[in-house]
Amino acid sequence: MLEHSAYRSEAAPPHFAxxxxxxxIVDDTPDNLALLSDTLHAAGYAVLVAQNGEAALKCLSRVTPDVVLMDAMMPGMDGFETCRQLKLDTRHAHLPVIFMTALVESEHVVKGFHVGGIDYVTKPVKPAEVCARIAAHVQRSRAQQYADAVLGLETRAAVITTADGLIRWKNPQATRQLARYGDAGSADNRCATEAGTSPARLPGPLCQWLLLWTKEGGELPVTYESNENGIRRTARLTRSAVRGEWVMILEEFDDVSETVSLVSQFGITTREAEVLLWLSRGKTNRDIGDILDMAPRTVNKHLEHLFRKLHVETRSAAAALAIKAGGRH
Incomplete structure (x- = not known):
């Protein structure tokens, strides 16, 4: 295994960058690896190396880089076959592969594009040219990833954020909900205000929660929850298509209003309405007991009364009525 201070091998941890x-960089020539890795490292890139196609695929099973520099001609599995195989993994659909080759005949150029390559440079490579092509293709790839990500988020309040709370993208629904998180002028909201005229950041409570979660290296998905005057707000975090960024889904629940509505529509007690509300949100009897501070057997007793009043026999039927009554689908 090749060792060099400027880059890591295929054994690098998933979030090393x-x-x-x-x-x-995939190349079987150590001198080429050293030249390119030194150049890219000096330009601020995190660098991984693999000396053959098999090692490259092993690396890609653990880490998804932003771009691949692929030597076309290598012993064993050549660059063309390596590219074809890595593109079979849906995680790498947008991964730009730039071929490095001394083969400038059109058939080889066409073959590189046919297996999923996006560009090529001729050997001996010119470091400045390689850096320029990497920057252009990474920018284009990330723009496509953003476009794909936001298409599925437009109907929900969603934010794409970095670990330090910098907002990369948000939709109008999220803008409205974010405005209701704390006082923008308070010390508790310093994450949102410290940047001055820089791009928008998450409100203080969310920003501090995200920073703490990131520092502790928590697992995904994870949810933040707050409750103020009967308004419960949640922020669920999942990983974005772009490394170092996360998708945050925001939701609001007006527990008091929903409970009052259930009482009015079904003629049940407030306590029964509270049980029904949490039942409709998929909570178990034990969960409901913990939330409402009652014993599980008391939850069961309320459910027995609810089933009779709602003329249903199962939990799922009762939950379906509550969801329909609240306009949730």
Whole structure:
């Protein structure tokens, strides 16, 4: 295994790059690897290396870089076959592969594009040219990833954020909900205000929660929850298509209003309405007991009364009525 201070091998941990753009160099010539890795490292990139196609695929099973520099001609599995195989993994659909080759005949150029390559540079490579092409293709790839990600988020309040709370993208629904998180002028909201005229950041409570979660290296998905005057707000975090960023789904629940509505529509007691509300949100009897501070057997007793009043026999039927009554689908 090749060792060098400027780059990591295929054994690098999945999140070694942090917020830096990560480049995987695949080349069987140590001198080429050293030249390119030194150049890219000096330019601020995180660098991975692999000396053959098999090692590259092993690396890609653990880490998804932002771009791959692929030597076309290598012993064993050549660059064309390596590219074809890595593109079979849906995680790498947008991964730009730039071929490095001394083969300038059109058939080889066409073959590179046919297996999923996006560009090529001729050997001996010119470091400045390689850096320029990497920057252009990474920018284009990320723009496509953003476009794909936001298409599925437009109907929900959603934010794409970095670990330090910098908002990369948000939709109008999220803008309205974010405005209701704390006082923008308070010390508790310093994450949102410290940047001055820089791009918008998450409100203080969410920003501090995200920073703490990131520092502790928590697992995904994870949910933040707050409750103020009967308004419960949640922020569920999942990983974005772009490394170092997360998709945050925001939701609001007016527990008091929904409870009052259930009482009015079904002629049940407030306590029964509270049980029904949490039942409709998929909570178990034990969960409901913990939330409402009652014993599980008391929850069961309320459910027995609810079933009779709602003329249903199962939990799912009762939950369906509550969801329909609240306009949730």
């Amino acid at each position: 942090g917020d830096r753009t990560a480049v995987l």
